[in-house]
Amino acid sequence: MRSRFFRFLLTLSNLTRPTPFQAAPRLRNTAPPLKSMNIPFLSALFGTSAPSSKNAMTSYPDQRTPDEWRAVLSPEQFRILREKGTERPSSGAYDKHHPSAGTYACAGCGAALYEARHKFASGCGWPAYFDSLPGAVVRHEDRSLGMARTEIVCANCGGHLGHVFKGEGYDTPTDERHCVNSVSLTFKEEGAEGGGEAGAEGKAGESKV
Numbered sequence: 001m002r003s004r005f006f007r008f009l010l011t012l013s014n015l016t017r018p019t020p021f022q023a024a025p026r027l028r029n030t031a032p033p034l035k036s037m038n039i040p041f042l043s044a045l046f047g048t049s050a051p052s053s054k055n056a057m058t059s060y061p062d063q064r065t066p067d068e069w070r071a072v073l074s075p076e077q078f079r080i081l082r083e084k085g086t087e088r089p090s091s092g093a094y095d096k097h098h099p100s101a102g103t104y105a106c107a108g109c110g111a112a113l114y115e116a117r118h119k120f121a122s123g124c125g126w127p128a129y130f131d132s133l134p135g136a137v138v139r140h141e142d143r144s145l146g147m148a149r150t151e152i153v154c155a156n157c158g159g160h161l162g163h164v165f166k167g168e169g170y171d172t173p174t175d176e177r178h179c180v181n182s183v184s185l186t187f188k189e190e191g192a193e194g195g196g197e198a199g200a201e202g203k204a205g206e207s208k209v
C-alpha cells in the first residue's frame with residue numbers, strides 16, 4: 001500500500017522531472033555564453049564610440065589632427081614629432097647645449113619636458129637627459145627596425161621625442177639616457193615653466209663624457 005503510493009510518487013516525479021531538469025541545464029548553458037558575449041560586445045561599443053581611427057592618440061590631451069600639426073610645424077618638425085623620424089647625429093641645436101638653468105619644452109605643444117639640470121653630455125650626438133619632469137614623458141615599446149627599444153613621447157600631445165636607454169653606465173642619478181631629437185624641443189630661458197630651482201643640482205649630470 002505504502003510502497004505502491006511511493007512508486008506512484010516516483011513515477012509522478014519521473015514524469016515531471018524531465019521538464020525542470022532539462023530547463024535547468026539549458027539555462028545554465030545559455031547564461032555564460034550570453035555573459036561572455038556581452039563583455040566584448042560592450043567594450044567594442046565603447047571602443048568605437050571614441051574616435052576610432054586614431055587609437056594611439058586617444059590618451060593625449062592635445063588631439064590635433066595631422067593637418068592641424070602640419071599647419072604649425074616645420075616639415076622637419078612634422079617628420080620627427082608626428083612621424084617618429086630621427087635627426088642626423090650631432091646636427092641638432094641642443095646636442096652641445098648646456099645651460100645652467102631653463103626648460104626644454106615640446107616643440108609641438110609647448111609642454112615642459114626637461115629642465116637644464118636633467119641634461120648631461122653623453123657624447124651620443126643627440127641631447128641626453130637622465131630624467132624628465134614628473135609625468136611629462138610617456139614610454140612605449142618600440143619594435144621597429146628589428147630592435148626592442150623604448151620610445152618616449154610628449155605626454156601632452158604624443159609627439160615623438162626619441163628613445164630612452166637604461167643601464168649604460170653613465171654617472172648620473174638614474175643611469176638612464178633620454179636620447180631626444182633637438183627638433184622635438186624648444187629651449188625656454190629660466191622662468192618659463194617649472195619653477196626656479198632649475199640648475200640647483202646641475203653639477204651631478206654634467207661631469208662625464
Ligand SMILES: [Zn+2]
Pocket residue numbers: 106107108109110111154155156157158159
Ligand atoms: Zn607635446
